[in-house]
Amino acid sequence: MLNVQSSMDFKYFPHTQDDLKAMMEKAGVKDFDGLYAQIPESIRFRGDYKLPSGMSEMEVRDLFAKLGSQNKQLTCFAGYGVYDHYTPSVIPSLLQRSEFLTSYTPYQAEISQGTLHYIFEYQSMMTELTGMDISNASMYDGTTAAAEAMMMAVAAGKKQNKVLVSGALNPKTREVLDTYALHQGIELVTIPVKDGVTDLSTLNSQLSTLEGVAGVMVQQPNVYGIVEDFTGFAEACHEQKALFIMDSVAADLAVLKTPGEWGADIAVGDGQSLGIPMLFGGPYVGYMCCTEKLIRKMPGRIVGMTKDNRDQRAFVLTLQAREQHIRRQKATSNICSNQSLMALFVTVYLSLMGKQGIKEAAQLSYAGAHYLCDKLQKTGKFHLVYDKPFFNEFLVRYDGNLDNLFSCYTMNGILPGVRMNDGNLLIAVTEKRTKEEIDRFVEALPLVNGLH
Amino acid sequence: MNNRLYGNLIFELSKEGRKGYSLPKNNFGNYEIPASMQRTEEAKLPECDELTVVRHYTNLSNNNFGVDTGFYPLGSCTMKYNPKINEEMAAQPQFQNLHPQQPADTVKGALALVKLLEQSLCELTGLAHFTFKPYAGAHGELTGLMTIDNYHRSRGDMQRKKVIVPDSAHGTNPASAAVCGLEIIEVKSLADGTVDFDDLQRLVSLEGANIAAMMMTNPNTLGLFETRIPEIAKLIHDCGGLMYYDGANLNPMLGACRPGDMGFDVMHINLHKTFSTPHGGGGPGSGPVGVREGLQEFFPVVSPYYGNYGVMMRAYAYILSLGREHVKEVGPLAVLNANYIKESLKDVYELPIDTICCHEFVFDGLKDKSTGVTTMDVAKRLLDYGYHAPTIYFPLLFHESLMVEPTENESKETLDGFIAVMRQIAEEAKTNPDLVKSAPHTTPIGRVDDVLAAKHPVTTWKVLKNEIL
Numbered sequence A: 001m002l003n004v005q006s007s008m009d010f011k012y013f014p015h016t017q018d019d020l021k022a023m024m025e026k027a028g029v030k031d032f033d034g035l036y037a038q039i040p041e042s043i044r045f046r047g048d049y050k051l052p053s054g055m056s057e058m059e060v061r062d063l064f065a066k067l068g069s070q071n072k073q074l075t076c077f078a079g080y081g082v083y084d085h086y087t088p089s090v091i092p093s094l095l096q097r098s099e100f101l102t103s104y105t106p107y108q109a110e111i112s113q114g115t116l117h118y119i120f121e122y123q124s125m126m127t128e129l130t131g132m133d134i135s136n137a138s139m140y141d142g143t144t145a146a147a148e149a150m151m152m153a154v155a156a157g158k159k160q161n162k163v164l165v166s167g168a169l170n171p172k173t174r175e176v177l178d179t180y181a182l183h184q185g186i187e188l189v190t191i192p193v194k195d196g197v198t199d200l201s202t203l204n205s206q207l208s209t210l211e212g213v214a215g216v217m218v219q220q221p222n223v224y225g226i227v228e229d230f231t232g233f234a235e236a237c238h239e240q241k242a243l244f245i246m247d248s249v250a251a252d253l254a255v256l257k258t259p260g261e262w263g264a265d266i267a268v269g270d271g272q273s274l275g276i277p278m279l280f281g282g283p284y285v286g287y288m289c290c291t292e293k294l295i296r297k298m299p300g301r302i303v304g305m306t307k308d309n310r311d312q313r314a315f316v317l318t319l320q321a322r323e324q325h326i327r328r329q330k331a332t333s334n335i336c337s338n339q340s341l342m343a344l345f346v347t348v349y350l351s352l353m354g355k356q357g358i359k360e361a362a363q364l365s366y367a368g369a370h371y372l373c374d375k376l377q378k379t380g381k382f383h384l385v386y387d388k389p390f391f392n393e394f395l396v397r398y399d400g401n402l403d404n405l406f407s408c409y410t411m412n413g414i415l416p417g418v419r420m421n422d423g424n425l426l427i428a429v430t431e432k433r434t435k436e437e438i439d440r441f442v443e444a445l446p447l448v449n450g451l452h
Numbered sequence B: 001m002n003n004r005l006y007g008n009l010i011f012e013l014s015k016e017g018r019k020g021y022s023l024p025k026n027n028f029g030n031y032e033i034p035a036s037m038q039r040t041e042e043a044k045l046p047e048c049d050e051l052t053v054v055r056h057y058t059n060l061s062n063n064n065f066g067v068d069t070g071f072y073p074l075g076s077c078t079m080k081y082n083p084k085i086n087e088e089m090a091a092q093p094q095f096q097n098l099h100p101q102q103p104a105d106t107v108k109g110a111l112a113l114v115k116l117l118e119q120s121l122c123e124l125t126g127l128a129h130f131t132f133k134p135y136a137g138a139h140g141e142l143t144g145l146m147t148i149d150n151y152h153r154s155r156g157d158m159q160r161k162k163v164i165v166p167d168s169a170h171g172t173n174p175a176s177a178a179v180c181g182l183e184i185i186e187v188k189s190l191a192d193g194t195v196d197f198d199d200l201q202r203l204v205s206l207e208g209a210n211i212a213a214m215m216m217t218n219p220n221t222l223g224l225f226e227t228r229i230p231e232i233a234k235l236i237h238d239c240g241g242l243m244y245y246d247g248a249n250l251n252p253m254l255g256a257c258r259p260g261d262m263g264f265d266v267m268h269i270n271l272h273k274t275f276s277t278p279h280g281g282g283g284p285g286s287g288p289v290g291v292r293e294g295l296q297e298f299f300p301v302v303s304p305y306y307g308n309y310g311v312m313m314r315a316y317a318y319i320l321s322l323g324r325e326h327v328k329e330v331g332p333l334a335v336l337n338a339n340y341i342k343e344s345l346k347d348v349y350e351l352p353i354d355t356i357c358c359h360e361f362v363f364d365g366l367k368d369k370s371t372g373v374t375t376m377d378v379a380k381r382l383l384d385y386g387y388h389a390p391t392i393y394f395p396l397l398f399h400e401s402l403m404v405e406p407t408e409n410e411s412k413e414t415l416d417g418f419i420a421v422m423r424q425i426a427e428e429a430k431t432n433p434d435l436v437k438s439a440p441h442t443t444p445i446g447r448v449d450d451v452l453a454a455k456h457p458v459t460t461w462k463v464l465k466n467e468i469l
Helices: A017-027 A059-068 A089-093 A115-132 A142-156 A171-184 A199-208 A233-239 A249-252 A292-297 A324-330 A340-378 A404-409 A436-441 A445-451 B048-060 B085-091 B107-127 B137-154 B171-180 B197-210 B227-239 B309-345 B375-384 B410-432 B433-437 B449-456 B461-468
Strands: A162-166 A185-191 A213-220 A243-249 A266-270 A288-292 A301-308 A312-320 A382-384 A393-398 A426-430 B129-131 B162-166 B182-189 B211-216 B242-247 B266-269 B287-290 B362-363 B401-406
Touching: A017 B309, A059 A249, A059 B085, A059 B107, A059 B309, A089 A340, A089 B048, A115 A249, A115 A301, A115 A312, A115 A340, A115 B048, A115 B461, A142 A162, A142 A171, A142 A213, A142 A243, A142 A288, A142 A292, A162 A199, A162 B211, A162 B433, A171 A185, A171 B137, A171 B171, A185 A199, A199 A213, A199 A233, A213 A233, A233 A243, A243 A249, A249 A340, A266 B287, A288 A292, A301 B449, A312 B449, A340 A393, A340 A436, A340 B048, A382 B137, A404 A445, A436 A445, A445 B433, B085 B309, B107 B129, B107 B266, B107 B287, B107 B309, B137 B171, B137 B242, B137 B266, B137 B287, B137 B362, B162 B171, B162 B197, B171 B182, B182 B197, B197 B211, B197 B227, B211 B227, B227 B242, B309 B362, B309 B401, B309 B410, B375 B401, B375 B410, B375 B433, B410 B433
Parallel strands: A162 A185, A162 A213, A213 A243, A243 A266, B162 B182, B162 B211, B211 B242, B242 B266
Antiparallel strands: A266 A288, A301 A312, A382 A393, A393 A426, B129 B287, B266 B287, B362 B401
């Protein structure tokens, strides 16, 4: 007897009772138990899982709708590494092409040219955006890409295990770096911040006094939204044989001076700002680019061009000798996949927006942010903490109570920004924020004061 | 140069002045980005209209093969069906527009889902807590090992830096250990592919005080259940180490056995394998890590927020759809499918370990080696017949490994079709070996020159363009 009654009773299982019978006969077992004869009875799971009973599709929809209704939809002025940019309608539609969605790593190049082809385009676009020579096929997110860059610098150096990190790096990134550094035995040293920017003179003295510095990491725009001037940074690093690593917000590179132009050896960051929905933290996509010289030190997959035996242009995973499944315990990274579908997202985004669109979006974000900043300062309640050039995100001190501000604003459908540990408010504006929405941010202010 | 229009790169379809976007007018007044901030060289991105972009990527998708296209028996990857309802749920704007820094009282539904998914995974694995921060399976492994390292450090057990790994393990196991600053010791496998218990005892008596953990998949990479797992766990626990379960092969255990009950303390789950979320051409995945009570305080911070939240939503939709009745049928049906294929082909393909398997099994190439047809050739010929190839040349235990994992979603007809083609290829290997050796013949491209790609790396349009001109 089969101890299964309900197969064929479920839409994802095609087995009829006749199928089960014929297949078990072939497999040489009498029932499901026979399939697991090797499992000692003492550890065999016999009961029922304490889970809800299976739901119909309509019930699943209802449950998600109920959960969704418990989330408040807010007009987003928060950033801090995650930005509410515009997503062209084409992208979700193309990402649902199931030949992309339901495939895996392109091991069989002959039937994976779709994936390999767009990764080649992705790599080409990311090198254009960053001004670097080489890009890998993508990484999990910006924070882990930064951690990989840190490890790459240490592996590329000889007996160097220190990495200097700007104090103006997003603490969320720093926390991930600290985790990896602890287990890798890498020593992270903070470069102090002066007037909101990484202090070059202290960096210079750190570089000349500290032994074994493998890399220096900075962020652009930095955590306060300030666009830093990195003149002299690359030279200072290279003089001490340290690699210069820049972590940048991808969308901002449309107009900002690039890591390549600043003389960076490794460029990393998150591609979320290229139209990827915020979705409560992920999935996003990390990017990593480097100079030609470092190609064989770079972690992750790389797609290269080649020819097939019919003399056609073809794309293939290449330089695999660098990767974990070949190097095993000698590996300096355990990355074995890429964030492929999100790399496709970015590729389609950059194809649609093109050379002009990314600049226009960046200009809109810049203008909206500066317009809001001016208006907030005019209220007399908000004060710019650092008088430095910023891009689309800025740090203000609020004269009132931030708890009240947040509760009143969220009640009125506005997420006013991100509260920083120092008690200041970090506000971001993207091309998605209209003038009306920004005006409403300012006009809502008296409501907060009414709460006092 | 490829003369088919749709073989072009998007850069080759670009024409100065075309646009594929629309943005609102700038009505903020005069805010110019200072020249001193700006890049001097512009990013040479393509300029295309919307339809050109849509056609280009639609045609690229036609050169791809997914689970929705056909049978995808890629061993160790659990290429199961990715239900459409999961996609619909993850696309809801009530979740899509949530900033991860929103105050908790504005994201109650999103946080509730994290809790519900955690409870479900705890129940299915027999563990007590999960973190969802890891973005992928390998990231989960690393997170799990860091958790173990943190635990030993907290006890002042600083010398525990060695991790025992079977010689048949996934390549990521040793790599993850290395990134975690741990050292690998390999334990031998017996002829039947399971852990050599005597060798393990020897390692433990030699290194007991230095052992941080033992890392295993169960069933192992050959699809075989490690029957001595309770003894193995006891041996490791007695010497002060922890047991790590690589969840890559969790699928056949649904309805049969829980890692927590086997004696494991820490594990990761690949939501993109066992819980039906799409592989996306290589990602995004999700690799939540579960632990026994008391170990949760040692979870490291490996990402800023809740990991790949969108992937978690899909996994939860899947668990709800199956429910307690059907989740326990997943394992048996996956195991039945694998054994059915194995038994139907073992007379023509070499089966080194002839026993009942779990969700997957490994052939060591064709039985008849005289034809010179290799596993690579068989894999490529399968593409001609409209199947994705199994995993090849892994595990490293055999020279001609061909690893087949069918999953529970495949019908008897699909399996029979695959079996017939595998037999046909075995026949072709005898009658027309060149046909097999020169395969594939019907795919968009033929076999590629890997050596050329590695010797002379061309990885961007910038470089390629210069070579064409």
